[in-house]
Amino acid sequence: MTILFMLIGISLLMALGFLIAFVWSVKSGQMEDDYTPSVRILFEDKPHIKPDKSQSE
Amino acid sequence: MKVLEKNIQTACFHCGDNINGKALLFNQKSFCCVGCQGVYNLLSQHNLCDYYSLESSPGLSQKNPVSKVKFSYLEEEEIQKQLIQYRNEHTSRISFYMPTMHCSSCIWLLESLYKIEPGIIHSRADFLKKQVSISFNHGILSLRQLVELLSSLGYEPSLSMHDLSKKKEQYTNRRLLYQMGVAGFAFGNIMLISFPEYFGLDSFSRQSFSRLFGYLNLVLAIPVFLYASQDYFISAYKSIKRGIINIDFPLALGILVMFFRSSYEVISQTGIGFFDTLSGLVFFLLLGKWVQQRTIDTLSFERDYTSYFPVAVSVLTGDFERTVPVTQLKIGDRILIRNNEIIPADAILLKGTAQIDFSFVTGENNLISKVFGEVIYAGGRQVGGSLELEVSKSVSQSYLTQLWNSDHFSKQTESKIQSFQTIVSKYFTITLLILALGSALFWLWFDPSKSMAAFTSVLIIACPCALALSSPFALGNAMRMLGRAKFYLKSPGVIEKMAKINHLVFDKTGTLTQTSIAQINFEGAILSKNESQKIAALCQHSVHPLSKQILHFLGSSNSSRLLVDDFAEVPGKGLMGKIQGVLIFIGSASFVGVNLPSKTNGLNTHVFVKIGENFLGKFIFANTYRANLSEVLNGLSVRHKLSLLSGDNDSERLRLAALFPLDAQMLFEMSPADKMMYIHQLKENGERVCMIGDGLNDAGALKVADIGISVSEDTAHFSPSSDVIMDARSFEKLSRIFQYAKNTLSVIYASFAISLLYNLVGLSFAVQGKLSPIIAAVLMPISSISVILFTTLATYLLARKNKLFNNLI
Numbered sequence: 001m002t003i004l005f006m007l008i009g010i011s012l013l014m015a016l017g018f019l020i021a022f023v024w025s026v027k028s029g030q031m032e033d034d035y036t037p038s039v040r041i042l043f044e045d046k047p048h049i050k051p052d053k054s055q056s057e
Numbered sequence: 058m059k060v061l062e063k064n065i066q067t068a069c070f071h072c073g074d075n076i077n078g079k080a081l082l083f084n085q086k087s088f089c090c091v092g093c094q095g096v097y098n099l100l101s102q103h104n105l106c107d108y109y110s111l112e113s114s115p116g117l118s119q120k121n122p123v124s125k126v127k128f129s130y131l132e133e134e135e136i137q138k139q140l141i142q143y144r145n146e147h148t149s150r151i152s153f154y155m156p157t158m159h160c161s162s163c164i165w166l167l168e169s170l171y172k173i174e175p176g177i178i179h180s181r182a183d184f185l186k187k188q189v190s191i192s193f194n195h196g197i198l199s200l201r202q203l204v205e206l207l208s209s210l211g212y213e214p215s216l217s218m219h220d221l222s223k224k225k226e227q228y229t230n231r232r233l234l235y236q237m238g239v240a241g242f243a244f245g246n247i248m249l250i251s252f253p254e255y256f257g258l259d260s261f262s263r264q265s266f267s268r269l270f271g272y273l274n275l276v277l278a279i280p281v282f283l284y285a286s287q288d289y290f291i292s293a294y295k296s297i298k299r300g301i302i303n304i305d306f307p308l309a310l311g312i313l314v315m316f317f318r319s320s321y322e323v324i325s326q327t328g329i330g331f332f333d334t335l336s337g338l339v340f341f342l343l344l345g346k347w348v349q350q351r352t353i354d355t356l357s358f359e360r361d362y363t364s365y366f367p368v369a370v371s372v373l374t375g376d377f378e379r380t381v382p383v384t385q386l387k388i389g390d391r392i393l394i395r396n397n398e399i400i401p402a403d404a405i406l407l408k409g410t411a412q413i414d415f416s417f418v419t420g421e422n423n424l425i426s427k428v429f430g431e432v433i434y435a436g437g438r439q440v441g442g443s444l445e446l447e448v449s450k451s452v453s454q455s456y457l458t459q460l461w462n463s464d465h466f467s468k469q470t471e472s473k474i475q476s477f478q479t480i481v482s483k484y485f486t487i488t489l490l491i492l493a494l495g496s497a498l499f500w501l502w503f504d505p506s507k508s509m510a511a512f513t514s515v516l517i518i519a520c521p522c523a524l525a526l527s528s529p530f531a532l533g534n535a536m537r538m539l540g541r542a543k544f545y546l547k548s549p550g551v552i553e554k555m556a557k558i559n560h561l562v563f564d565k566t567g568t569l570t571q572t573s574i575a576q577i578n579f580e581g582a583i584l585s586k587n588e589s590q591k592i593a594a595l596c597q598h599s600v601h602p603l604s605k606q607i608l609h610f611l612g613s614s615n616s617s618r619l620l621v622d623d624f625a626e627v628p629g630k631g632l633m634g635k636i637q638g639v640l641i642f643i644g645s646a647s648f649v650g651v652n653l654p655s656k657t658n659g660l661n662t663h664v665f666v667k668i669g670e671n672f673l674g675k676f677i678f679a680n681t682y683r684a685n686l687s688e689v690l691n692g693l694s695v696r697h698k699l700s701l702l703s704g705d706n707d708s709e710r711l712r713l714a715a716l717f718p719l720d721a722q723m724l725f726e727m728s729p730a731d732k733m734m735y736i737h738q739l740k741e742n743g744e745r746v747c748m749i750g751d752g753l754n755d756a757g758a759l760k761v762a763d764i765g766i767s768v769s770e771d772t773a774h775f776s777p778s779s780d781v782i783m784d785a786r787s788f789e790k791l792s793r794i795f796q797y798a799k800n801t802l803s804v805i806y807a808s809f810a811i812s813l814l815y816n817l818v819g820l821s822f823a824v825q826g827k828l829s830p831i832i833a834a835v836l837m838p839i840s841s842i843s844v845i846l847f848t849t850l851a852t853y854l855l856a857r858k859n860k861l862f863n864n865l866i
Contacts, residue, residue, distance in 0.1 A: 008269075012246060026234045026235060035184050039184065040164065042161075
């Protein structure tokens with residue numbers, strides 16, 4: 001049963017990791033805007049093509 | 058299919074506006090004007106045509122291009138310093154408010170700016186706040202160039218005097234989020250560790266486990282006690298110092314008792330304590346606080362005249378023109394106001410023909426003409442040519458702005474309406490203390506060993522968690538429901554006040570009347586096709602709002618390409634021009650040369666038409682009252698007294714009297730200060746007043762009233778500081794909205810009853826000194842969650858019942 005000591009220790013450390021991740025996410029401003037990122041993720045990054053001159057004539 | 062084809066033919070590819078007359082064809086796409094085509098050209102050159110594939114016709118009309126000189130003030134070092142948030146040797150960072158941002162294409166384009174202009178390093182949009190933060194290399198690109206680029210794309214940043222005094226950026230309450238994180242972390246882990254205890258597994262687990270768990274819980278609970286719940290202690294302490302008992306007092310007492318009793322139990326090894334209940338309680342409380350603090354980011358409720366006035370104005374010294382920040386404007390300065398600029402201070406007209414649009418101030422849509430020597434009040438917008446004015450009052454002392462200096466305004470006029478929670482928590486706390494002391498004394502008499510346990514148990518179990526949650530959740534959810542009805546509250550607490558309002562005061566122009574759509578009628582001879590086309594052709598040459606409305610009235614079938622010779626627009630009078638050799642006049646009676654007694658009443662505007670020597674008739678513009686106005690007023694008059702305050706003369710008194718109930722007060726020719734004093738007077742008489750207005754001239758009344766509701770045709774645009782911003786289209790829902798506020802209050806009462814029921818069950822254990830941690834650990838989350846569920850569901854169903862919105866979800 002002494003394995004429990006270790007398991008509890010590990011589980012607490014993991015939970016602490018999540019807490020730290022949460023604090024980091026707040027600190028980096030992820031909670032400021034909860035709408036725009038949901039739109040931004042759908043934009044496609046096109047491979048950069050040289051603007052086609054003939055098309056813009 | 059036909060409809061589709063027609064749309065493609067007539068809608069501008071860039072802005073989606075209907076194309077009147079001939080379309081500009083470019084790249085097999087049709088555009089309404091050179092401006093739109095220019096933007097398309099710019100975007101296509103930079104390979105940014107995705108802009109058009111994300112949304113169809115996402116662009117903004119370029120028919121009214123921004124004048125070149127408009128942003129010249131951005132060259133001033135002084136102004137730049139105040140606008141730019143951060144600057145080092147190479148880069149500057151600035152954040153703009155952009156009211157025109159409206160779709161995902163906008164986000165995409167604004168974040169792709171670096172592809173158009175190499176001087177832009179990075180840009181990031183916040184859609185809800187309609188803000189864009191841009192970093193740019195100021196060596197390559199000046200601030201003025203940046204703003205001009207944005208404007209040329211149709212995204213003109215809104216820069217106002219308010220931006221000059223910008224404080225540090227407002228962040229969401231991060232501290233509360235951290236506290237919630239800590240409490241949630243502790244709550245989950247303590248629950249997990251306490252599980253063996255719940256299932257009575259302690260006989261299997263050895264003594265060492267029980268001890269370990271106890272100490273672990275204690276360690277986990279310390280940050281909850283010291284950090285996450287500290288606001289409750291501070292608030293309780295402050296309120297006691299002021300001699301008031303608020304809801305935080307029993308909460309803080311419960312948390313305190315819970316922590317020390319549990320610590321004692323763990324250290325003395327007499328039990329496992331209430332740490333699970335403690336952390337759960339704090340977590341739920343913070344959750345409630347968070348719900349209550351969530352506000353509508355997209356709207357600004359604290360706008361005053363500074364968010365409306367320009368940043369800078371052109372001052373003339375001799376023939377020399379320089380740009381001066383509005384804040385530094387002095388009496389006696391000669392200022393130059395161009396087309397579409399706002400007059401920042403009361404000033405005397407020296408040169409030019411003034412036609413002032415006061416719609417922001419009064420809600421009145423018609424232009425007002427002023428002649429040489431007249432005083433023009435601040436807040437008006439010049440339409441037409443440039444003006445030269447002499448400043449006669451400083452910006453903050455003007456007729457309009459002095460409202461903000463008045464005593465009633467600066468003094469935070471605390472509303473006398475107390476929230477239910479405030480009222481009830483006083484009695485609740487007193488009862489609780491009596492009960493706790495009573496059971497302690499009782500056990501002291503019969504079995505002193507149980508006395509301390511009973512005393513602390515009562516304080517723990519009766520900790521009014523569910524009570525503290527019922528108001529935030531009911532009001533927070535009701536606020537969201539009202540938001541869907543386009544009725545935006547500054548804070549959830551406004552609903553409770555709304556339920557207790559007994560006197561509603563309306564402004565007339567812009568509030569009861571509709572500013573945007575005037576009803577137009579033509580009175581006189583029946584216009585032939587040819588005549589209509591001639592009138593339309595003449596009106597096409599004018600930018601005056603009335604001309605545009607006549608065009609709209611005549612419809613696109615009459616849009617014509619007739620040539621107009623000798624066109625002239627006399628400001629404040631009318632239009633004239635020659636079509637096919639015939640002289641046409643459109644304008645006021647005197648201008649057209651009709652001898653008619655000018656029987657204009659307050660709401661109607663007349664425009665006369667003469668072709669050649671034939672007087673054809675007149676267009677009548679009647680400002681219309683809002684749809685269903687009489688129903689709304691009837692609905693409201695059942696439970697409320699009604700009043701009307703108008704800045705106009707009393708020509709509409711009879712029409713209004715038919716709409717308002719008999720006992721309603723109607724006052725006309727009220728100045729902004731009169732309106733404010735009237736509300737103040739009502740409040741002195743013990744009435745609970747709600748002001749419903751729209752313009753800056755109502756700002757004082759809106760502020761002084763218990764609740765100020767500002768009606769806005771477009772919520773993204775300016776509205777004066779108030780508690781509620783209401784979309785004008787929701788006006789017909791007003792009486793149902795007030796009914797809903799009353800219903801929400803009943804929900805709070807009911808959820809209070811539910812939480813009391815749980816308290817009674819818990820107390821029956823506690824007074825006997827038999828409260829075990831597991832009962833507390835079960836009761837606390839169940840009572841909290843059931844209150845949250847009940848309030849959320851009830852407020853939603855009531856919103857449906859009151860038909861606040863139609864669609865499901």
